[in-house]
Amino acid sequence: MIKKVNTIISPTWIYTADKNNTVLEDYSIVVKEDEILDIHPTKNVFDTYDANDVFVLSDHIITPGFINNHTHTAMSLFKGYANDLPLKSWLEDHIWPAEKKHVCEAFVKDGSLIAIAEMIKSGTTTFNDMYFYPSQTAEAAVEMGIRANIGLVVMDFPTNYASDPEDYLKKGFEFRDDWRNEELISTSIAPHAPYTNSDKTLSLISTYAEQLDLSIHTHLHETEDEVKNSIDQFKLTPIQRYNNLGLLGPNLVAAHCVHVDDQDLILLQQNNVNVVHNPSSNLILGSGIADIPKMLDLGINVTVGTDSSASNNRLDILEELRMAALLGKGLSKKPDIFDAKTALKMATYNAARSLNKSKIFGSIEVNKKADIVAINMDSIFSQPVYNPLSTLLYNANQGGVDYVWINGTLKLKAGQLHNIDLDRLKNIANSWKTKIKTT
């Protein structure tokens, strides 16, 4: 008997990101409601299923939706606002004053909408965020239909959003309670960084995270100065300090980890800490280059992120994967490491695992949520295709992303945002630009 389903997608290739990193040829993905019901040989899929929507994508490779594991989405309104400046001046003379002047609920909602449009157009189906006014980011995510893990940010100094650690935590937990039934939204607790949080606050966060079974999202070892200052102040590296305060563990998602010595690497390894590599941001801000090949050798779970539009004008995960692979090869002088499967897994399964969601999404497998991306391999930039995964990693970028489904819903169709008013978003960007430039 033929079963009614919602969608059948029949590409040439599927990169599954499953346990064996399987690549399937001439298989179809059968979607029922928000889930992958079956992965079936294309030659007889239509004998078994009848779908409302059928997508025959013979020029395409399918991958699990990408997970951008370190973002500050609202900052897309500062995209290109202060490039090519020394880090200190960038932060103190430009970004912080601009944040003080402009960051409010409307800024966060609008900036998040624009970032999410960029992310969907480049194949991202989940982002792991940290910023102020989390409700606004969540609203934008649900309005756009993207999955978001939202960090409840905590700092020891006041901002427009909150006055002190207690206030940040209170607002964070209120947000968490308000949004707990929205299936696209999940939460982490997010101590901003070792240099913006006191021991007292970090201990408190460690306790909350354990009690509430929350993952933790933080910046860690981003710059040489951060490590040096910590040693000066605490006689400990930030990683050692986090270890003493009980923060290192499999629920910690640590962004950057650029300057990590061998002892600290062992601490990350032994505690099963998840690392987010942000290669473009680390280069643009002059922070340096993380030694990802060494982390992979140690079995550390490495994921990938873009960081914000203020420090990496592109929110394009395919670009970050290519950058990660190229830097890994160039730095290690080993062109045979960091192949396409290694890279693609960072942005899919590994990231889902870091968020404790790998049973729900992050791979193309039966019963997983239907977070699916189809990328065109037929352009003159990709042809000839000898190895589809390799072509995907080295040639593709957002221009090839043609279809995106999130939670079973079509969000990008033939390269165009589906049921999303792009002109409205551009107008929003433009009106904020005028405001930010002139005040």
Added chain:
Amino acid sequence: MIKKVNTIISPTWIYTADKNNTVLEDYSIVVKEDEILDIHPTKNVFDTYDANDVFVLSDHIITPGFINNHTHTAMSLFKGYANDLPLKSWLEDHIWPAEKKHVCEAFVKDGSLIAIAEMIKSGTTTFNDMYFYPSQTAEAAVEMGIRANIGLVVMDFPTNYASDPEDYLKKGFEFRDDWRNEELISTSIAPHAPYTNSDKTLSLISTYAEQLDLSIHTHLHETEDEVKNSIDQFKLTPIQRYNNLGLLGPNLVAAHCVHVDDQDLILLQQNNVNVVHNPSSNLILGSGIADIPKMLDLGINVTVGTDSSASNNRLDILEELRMAALLGKGLSKKPDIFDAKTALKMATYNAARSLNKSKIFGSIEVNKKADIVAINMDSIFSQPVYNPLSTLLYNANQGGVDYVWINGTLKLKAGQLHNIDLDRLKNIANSWKTKIKTT
């Protein structure tokens, strides 16, 4: 009186790459035949000129056509053929055997056609090539209407193309004589590399270059091993050896220069050697990262190239510029260096200067050839635009390249190749893939 001209292009911004790196706002470019006749305020350009074709591009920035200063275009047929391999195995087990099996006149013509399509679509209007069967590359260039400086390759070992240095030189000079009246084609003499050319051959080339006033295109200091082996064999670094043989000078275009010590840098500086930075290729092959900030500090003329599709699947100069800027900032830990003007000049004026053509093309100035690129800044990936040059460098890639004129002729229109049959090129790529994969 109103003057009849061929084309008026009215963008919002023009990056001129002139002596002062001027950026113009609301100016129009007036093209007569193959040249830029005037650069005129848009507000009254139509009072002065009447054009056959008018392009009002209010979402666009114009730049001089990009110059890809190190290519082996024919190798686009090996794009992705052997990725993720150690350098020795990549060359000896894959690329060289495949070249021996497949490289012939038809391979070079077809591969060049495909590479040129990619390059035009990503804003390149001139490429500086080195490969076998130069007539075929020149034919492809003229058929597609792109400018090419073609290296007369010389090696001390036989290939399908030629048997010994005399044979390479003879074939090269025949090519030069045959094509000397074609305005899109110019020539360099191209000793392949220090490790494939004997002292005798290099001396001979030095003499010919001087007598015929030819520029020289070579690979130089690409890998650590190349330098080490040269010291073992000759007690000289390749740069010292080239210096002794009279090859260092303002007519030398040296690709790579990844591993160059301070003494050799001074030799490059003192002799006004031009360097081609190929950042992606150097990373992918595990060669390393050239210290471009130091070269810029020394006033060395730095240009940029993609290298071949076999070692950098993308022939996209905007990607190389972004990579160059990011690596420069990341390695030097100085985010305030390598701004957009520095990067863009490498791919325009600097490269034209390296080929001794800066009076003819490489900048948007009156009486220069009309090699012009228009890049769209209106996408959600670029918005909001605070600084157009910065947005161009950090956000744009081939997806934004909408219009390309070469020598006054429209080659790309609204993102589509103009008067070029793209499907035919894809079929060519595909039929070579089948042949290369199965033999």
